[in-house]
Amino acid sequence: MKVTTTARHYELTPALKDYAESKVYHLKKYFDQIVNAHITFTLEKYRHTVEITVHVNGRDFKSKDVSEDMYASVDGAVEKLERQILKHKGKRQKRKNQAKITDVEVVLVENVDDVEGETTESVEEFVTARSDEFPQLTPEEAIREMKGNGIDFKIFLNATTKKVNILFRREDGKYGLIEA
Numbered sequence: 278m279k280v281t282t283t284a285r286h287y288e289l290t291p292a293l294k295d296y297a298e299s300k301v302y303h304l305k306k307y308f309d310q311i312v313n314a315h316i317t318f319t320l321e322k323y324r325h326t327v328e329i330t331v332h333v334n335g336r337d338f339k340s341k342d343v344s345e346d347m348y349a350s351v352d353g354a355v356e357k358l359e360r361q362i363l364k365h366k367g368k369r370q371k372r373k374n375q376a377k378i379t380d381v382e383v384v385l386v387e388n389v390d391d392v393e394g395e396t397t398e399s400v401e402e403f404v405t406a407r408s409d410e411f412p413q414l415t416p417e418e419a420i421r422e423m424k425g426n427g428i429d430f431k432i433f434l435n436a437t438t439k440k441v442n443i444l445f446r447r448e449d450g451k452y453g454l455i456e457a
Contacts, residue, residue: 278305279313287320293347300355301329308362310334318347327354331362338362411441419444420452 280298282289301314312332319326324343327350331338338361342353411434414422419431423444430445435456443455 278302278311281313281315283315283317285317285319287318287347289318293318293351296348297327297351300351301331301358304331304355304358304362307359308333308366316351320347325350327351329354329358331358333362333365336365338365416442416444416454423452 278301280301282294282297297316297318301316304314305311310333312334314332315330317326317328317330319328323345325345325347326341326343327347328339328341338358340354340357340361342350342357344350344353411432413436414433415436418436419433419442423429423431423446430443432441432443434440435442438456441457443457445453445455447453
């Protein structure tokens, strides 16, 4: 990560520069894809302002803090960046987990009729399968298997998109494809 600093109306001391850079380098532990950072120190009367801009693969995070002490402003700006980065990281993780299908539940219901034609018993069977247990096929291969086995639907892991697909035979004889 490349860190640059700028001082406006303020003579930047090496100790403050090292302090701010070390605080920004600590952001790497939350998100390792940080490309560069820019720290701006500004002094206006008694207001010590620190602005930090962090560039992360196509996204910029900005924070600004004003206080009566430059070190406190650095701490405040870094805390704001931590919250932004952790929130961004959580959203990315959530999207990644939503896209991944881990379990698929299939419910089979079987009705048993007694002598008088009334339903007396209902049997439910639950089968749980992980997405890595499905065969990895292309839709064309799945259609060939369906024709060969005479089945009406096939659940498989698409070899090109790596997503769970359901291929089914429609009433008009054509095939429909559902991609999860």
